[in-house]
Amino acid sequence: MDTMNISLPATLKSFVDEQVADRGFGTCSAYIRELIRYDRDRQHLRSLLLEGGESAPSVTADETYFETLRAGVRGRSKA
Template sequence: MGTMNISLPDTLKAFVDEQVSQRGYGTSSEYVRELIRKDQDRLQLRSLLISGAESPPAAVADGNYFEGLRDKVRKAAGTTPKA
């Protein structure tokens, strides 16, 4: 594992210390690692959304389409539709 040292203004350091204390992190490093992981997830999601927005439509998303999705979920969950 690599090491990185960062400098923070007192107000940001106090904020980090408060988050570590209030949110149950063992160290400020754990808190920063969690922030970095969340940022990676956000960037991956953004990339997927952009790819989806740039792709041509695959199917019409009408009432029948969504009812088909509901049926798949019901079958997977072993439930039946409500009357």
């Protein structure tokens, strides 16, 4: 695994230390890795949403569409 050193003001370092202790992270590095993963996933989701927003609609989302979805979910829950 590669390493990266960062400098933080005392207030941010204290905040990170609190998060590590309060949220069960083993180390500060584990907490920072989680933040980076979260940001990466958020950016990916944003790009998917923008891509979907720019695409043409594939079906009309009317009452029939939603009833079909509900029926499918009901069918799966019985299996």
